[in-house]
Amino acid sequence: MPLSHAFLVALERIVGAGGLVQSLEGRLVYECDMHTFYKGAPDAVALPRRAEEVVAIVNLCRHERVPIVPRGSGTGLIGGAMAPLGGVMIGTNRMDRILAIDLPNRCATVEPGLINLFLTRAVASQGYFFAPDPSSQMVSSIGGNVATNAGGPHCLKYGITTNHVLGLDLVTGAGELVRLGGAAIERPGYDLVGAAVGSEGTFGIVTAVTVRLLHAAEAVKTILASFTTIEDASEAVSAIIAAGIVPAALEMLDELMIRAINEGTGAGYPKDAAAVLLIELDGPAAEVEAQGERAARICWERGALEVRVAADDAERALLWKGRKEAAGAVGRLAPTYLLQDAVVPRSRLPAIMRELAAIGARHRVQIANVFHAGDGNLHPLILYDDRVPEELERAKAANEELLRACIAMGGTVTGEHGVGMDKAKNLPFQYADADLNFMYRLRRVFDPEGIMNPGKLLPSHPACGEGFRPARPRVPDGAWI
């Protein structure tokens, strides 16, 4: 339903002509995020500069029951920042200031549109950094990181975004600006910050974020080990963790991915390797030195073909180069792919890799794997040719089977990308009706009218818009009446 002229005039009054995108070609820029499968252009895009403007936009939309879709840099991978029902998209790009840096208390307060890496750049000279490091960190916004509870290669040691958020200014779906949490590490009452991080814009829009800053590690050591089987590499991962080592990152590439990378960027991984393990340790120099030696020894003991230790930053960058370019390198193998983000318990890695191979064979699709082995977070890329309609169907079938296999092993459908449009339908694999019902009701507390990012994060229920109704236990009949 197109927006009325009066509505657009009111919207322009709030954000000014320069803050409103109405043209078709302008709006098409916003029709999808990095998951280009899901498309839906908003009817208008508002680009506010201040929290008060956000409050005014939400209240305007609330009165007219117009859906709102928050958006940061649009680098999400889940079909979260697109408008399936049209409505108003609120882009936070012009709210990108650093509001306060408080090094004695190791925190900073920033606006949601600030680019992740810019915060680290602002404090790096004083020896600090912002830990969440999604691969998109050069372009993704901190507001988007908060919305999706983004992870990254180094969250094995440092945790995902939620572990680094102390406070939020949130404009709820009810149009109220509330300040949740803050620099003080806790306060009495429910952990509303913890509930709101990862809510993917369904509770409201964040207008300021207080995040933790960490002291940069004194030393970093990067080790690359290659193996002839994925089992050996997985066992090395388990042995490293069992030795009490918590690497900053522990990444694995499988055979197909190694081949694609070797052909693409010339990272020079051994040609007969079926698995490459990238281990990064950081911390006090003496600890990194001792644990690095131990990790390398473990790799040799588990039958590594080769173990390389980066001697300096340049070598370190080279070892990471292949990993960072993995998603691009598979372009050599197939025109496109479905990217998954499921997690299995780390000890089930060898089992899930065998299962993935079987699923690929069954559906006649190639699956390349690059993953965060340390926490069991898989990123299988299911390759297909989008010019052949039947291939997409096969890829989708493999995709669903893969998710179900991960859940059957005690895993989860998404480890760090989020749910969005893409995985809302998969949540019932993992949660019972009662669990989903709880989440529906939680959402309603923050967004009573259901205008915030509708259609995302939770599956729609065929029977009732209310959500899933759980069965209550039987109470002994009328015993007390």
Place this chain on the structure above:
Amino acid sequence: MPVAARSIGEALVSIAGRQGVRDDAETLAAAAVDGLRPSWVVRPGSIDQLSGVLALAHDAALAVIPRGSGSALELGSPPARADLVVDLRGLDEVIEYNPADLTVTVQAGVSAGALAARLAPHRQWLALDPPGVAARTLGGIAATNASGPLRARYGTLRDLLLGVRFVQADGVVTWGGSKVVKSVSGYDVPKLMVGALGTLGVLAELTLRLHSRPDAESSWLVVLASPGEAQAFVERVIASPLQPSRIEIFNGEMLKLLSAPSSGAGVAVSIGSVAEAVREQGERLGAMAKIGRAQIAALPDEFWTAAESALTCPSGWTALHVVALADRLADTVGAIENAARTTAPRAEVRLSGCAALGTLRVLLGGASVAEIAAITTRVRHRIAAIGGSAVVARGTAELRKAVDPWGPIEPGSFALMRALRDEFDPRRVLNPGRYVGGL
């Protein structure tokens, strides 16, 4: 006894069995919460039974007080009503322990001590050490978000709870989170349950993140002239590459109790790592202490056992959980000691806290209800501007009636908290009146 009451008793027996339901005078008197005697004490032996008990309580409009070991029953406002005490210690199974994944799933009534014994052979632990931890149930620790010195490195249960099964006020068994160390599938329900005092659901089963014990650990005590010097020392440590697992500040009274040299303040630091790194970081710590001309001494392994008992609130004393900021530590310590000195000159004040995070545990003895209430109010006033808080973690019912044990909550946040409570427990079955703002 009225007929209706007897029928509820029978219904409870039909759910939890004769063994699981007590209504004798002695049991009920012992189970009283802030002087309110319940009509029944029920000890469910399974989550199904817990679910049945809550469904019955919900339909019969009974007030339920969930409890574990009972060590935190003096937290929060005195309950408005208490018909049924639900003792969760019957849910005492370790359901699944996966050493290779560093995860464990336990029922809520498992004590932290029992869990520690299961994990020890694998050199793993749940890195959490609130005073009296061994006897406390994991459900109780989660419901109260209790923590100790290890919080400096490992955080609280907020950071360690991966998944949670809980029973809602109407008896519906619900699961949130996941059983793996990394998940963003749906809302982060476990975070909402930590520290909620069971008011959004009674915790029944927890999946926890574990850590490997470090190869080696050593601790040192740095004795300083004043809280100000202690803060300066802590700031040097924070700004260094050192990674302490504990960095706990003590005031002079606490130092006495720990048989440490008499002085204005002390900071105990632990380093856990590989042996070489522990030794090397210890040397650096010594160098940092020298900058402030402070004394530093290595501590024996038993030190933290002694510290735990010193941190435990003696019977009849009051415990305040104060949260300020790291750079206001000395200021806050000064404010607390000053408030005590001027309000209650004979009071004894023991202070400790996670210096790097700006949290303080205040133990007050020898002061009247009115004096403690006045001290609490003054401290709150002093740290309000930085978003600080002071919660009465333990104190008499009289005190918790005289002063709001939670302190003020920002109105916008509180409106959402009340809406959550109204959504998930509109009849106020669970812990009525005990949580923030009388929720």
